[in-house]
Amino acid sequence: MEQRGALLILLFSFLSPSGAELEVQAPPAHTVTLGSDVTLPCSFSVGPTQVDLQYLTILWYFQDTEILFFNAHGKESEPRVTIREEDAGKGIASLHLAQIRLSDAGLYKCLVIYIPRSHTKEVQLTVHAVPSISELGILEKPMGASMILCSVSRFYPKNISVTLMKDGKDVDYSTLSDYTQNSDGTF
Structure with missing residues (x-):
């Protein structure tokens, strides 16, 4: 699937719908929560004319590996990856x-080929996992002192801060234990 994009550009450069312009838009970054479904936006316009699917090819890459190919003759994609075919004609x-x-x-790349032109936009996808917080209990210590034990788990990325509060104020003397990575990559 990888070399097909370069071959299509070369092949299609000899076929040209008259007056076709191509502009592609996509946000440079997108953030999503672990386990959710997401749509990485990418849109295009071909100038004052309607999109003619016979001149259109859409390719998506993840880390330079092709994960989706779409044109008027069909679609190939990796599992969990799709494009709404009916939207292609709408840009x-x-x-x-x-x-x-x-x-x-x-890094994801949206490559739109509208013969003879092609444009690529990159979208950096960041994944976060919302922490799960549970109170494990209160540990009574000698001399009337006590400790609140709580567990913060299933979060990503690793760089989070935890603040204990009582009556709307930060509690002094809180300590964090070492991070432990779970099998799914969260901490």
């Missing part, structure tokens, strides 16, 4: 990813 090339994993974070 929408957005990529839909199901059940986001931590390994889905990284």
Whole structure:
């Protein structure tokens, strides 16, 4: 699938709909929560004319590996990845990813080819996991002091801060234990 994009550009450069212009838009970054479904926006316009699907090819790449190919003759994609075919004629090339994993974070490229032109936009996807917080209990210590034990788990990325509060004020003398990474990549 990788070399097909370069071959299509070369092949299509000899076929040209008259007056075709091409402009592609996509946000440079997108953030999503672990386990959710996401749409990476990518849209295009071909000037004053309507999109003619016979001149259109859409490719999406993740970390320089092709994950979706779409043109008037069909579509190929990786599992969990799709594009709404009916939207292509409206100038929408957005990529839909199901059940986001931590390994889905990284650089995506939307390549739109509208013969003879092509444009690429990059979208950096960041994945976050919302922490789960549970109180484990209160540990009574000698001399009337006590400790509140709580667990913060299933979060990503690692760089979070935890603040204990009582009556709307930060509690002094809180300590964090070492981070432990779970099998799914969260902490």
